[in-house]
Amino acid sequence: MPELPEVETVRRGLIPVLEGKILKAIDVYRDGLRYPFPPLFKERLKGQQILNLTRRAKYLLLHLNECQTLVIHLGMSGRLRAEDASSFVLQKHDHVVFYSNESKAIAYNDARRFGLMDLVQTTRLNDHPLFRHLGVEPFDDDLTPEVFHNLLKKRQNSIKVALLDQRMIVGVGNIYASEALWASGIHPLRVSDSLTLKDSRNLLDHIRKVLKRAIEAGGSTLKDHQQPDGKLGYFQHQFAVYGRDLSSCPREKCLGYIKKETLGGRSTFYCDKCQN
DNA sequence: ATATATCCCTGCGCGC
């Protein structure tokens, strides 16, 4: 499910439900997800106040008092669902349920269990093995076209694969990589270090635009993504290329059609007429 | 160090 826009949508949906609230109880239904939950997971969470919710890359961060941060990743199929505790019903693949002091139940549901949760010292977050190698946030002001260009100059792989590499720029996943490349008119097989400064500026611009539009649409719901209140995302209706192979290229006056190819093990969609 | 392959897991849609 979740690339940056989906995680951001979930974060925003959870703010009114969780910010400032106390975790009154936590139910845990298995030992872990991708990794085991940390020792004394429930005990350490219980009674903690959630000060605020932030996001880093595709990780959702719940900052608690006592300088602890609950790290949540949704993997491919993770969802967070907020309901009134009084009417809450446990569903298949609900692995963890948080109960707030304002009678809300927030269920973490993840069929494939590629997600993860960890509890770490906030000050040591950047040293965490999962965070240590993360690249720059796409909306970071420090990420200028020049900086982006320099990052790309160091890479000999295809630009599509480079965009998915979270060590360079974070948050872009398989959908938005294809979409941003199409919007930029850049072929996914272009070698990263062949992009000019102008290409880099263009691509960065479109990455930001696509991510913004997707956030505004509540993310993309293919199967799993839902906002915490159960609403679906709608950006999938605005896809130019993702999942649209064999249909005609939506670019004005382009007579090409969308192709699908596997790059770095992931499906990639593009128009070879208008992407060069 | 860097590029590809494999694995984790469940569910769904497709062809037969």
Add this chain to the structure above:
DNA sequence: TGCGCGCAGGGATATA
């Protein structure tokens, strides 16, 4: 209706 196959918003790990 059922079965097997391939594929799915991610990413760590092993292999060359």
